[in-house]
Amino acid sequence: MGHSKAFHPTCDKEGIKELQSNPALAIETIMDTYGDEIKRLVFAYVKNSADTDDVTQEVFVTIYQKLNTFQGNSSLKSWIYSIAINKCKDYLRSWHSRNKRLREKLITSSHTMKQEEITPEELALEKDHSSELLKTVMDLPIKYREVIILFYFKDLSTKEISQVLDMNEATVRTRLNRGRDKLKECLSSNKGGASHG
Known part of the structure; x- marks a missing residue:
């Protein structure tokens, strides 16, 4: 709408040159194409709506x-x-080192959050999968959470994940397997009826 020609973020050599020759249009197109995806990805790491916006902007x-x-x-x-x-x-890294107590507060308040207080990012993530599974994924340690999210929620291959995370593909597979095992454990113990928080 308004652009004279279709401009898609491609990665053949010509597409890259075109992106780089007009960075303002390129960033607009990239934001249109990947904006929501990146915001959800950032939220999966920072788990807090206000900071998601800040980090997404920095990205x-x-x-x-x-x-x-x-x-x-x-x-x-x-x-x-x-x-x-x-x-x-x-x-x-910077947030953990400076704000441990704040983090604890956020975690306790997010556990007691009422349904109507769920943020748009959480809703968007919940649409990606069942909310019980998603909550369990979000509680995994970051090294398992990131590979599970990239593989299952973002449809990246183990090879792409290894490039994105700058790690060996075998490590990605190991973390995926361990992450799946941890998910199974958590989901089966939740079904066991232990409801202490």
Whole structure:
């Protein structure tokens, strides 16, 4: 609507040149194409609505700044995901070191959150899968949570995940298997009726 020609974020050589020749249009297109996806991905890491917006904004600023460094060695999506995940991890490192008590408060308040107080990001994530499974995934340690989310919720292959996370593909598979085992344990113990929180 309003653009004279269709402009799709592709990663063939010509597509990359076209992206890089007009970064303003490129970032607009990338935000239209991946904006919601990236926001959900960021939320899966930071688990808090206000910070999701801040980190997502930083992700797109970084994509804009680094667009000319993208060489098409991976898919554009993998490249964008790796920037988003690095930003999330930077955020988590600085946030954890400064705000442990705040984190505890957020966790307790999120457990007692009423249905109508669920954030748009949580709703969007819940649409991706059943909410019981999603809550269990969100409670996994980050190293399992990220591979489960990228593989099942974002449909990345183990090879793409290894590029995005900059780790060995065998490690990705191991973490996927362990993450699945932990999910099964948590889901079966939840069904066992133990309802202490």
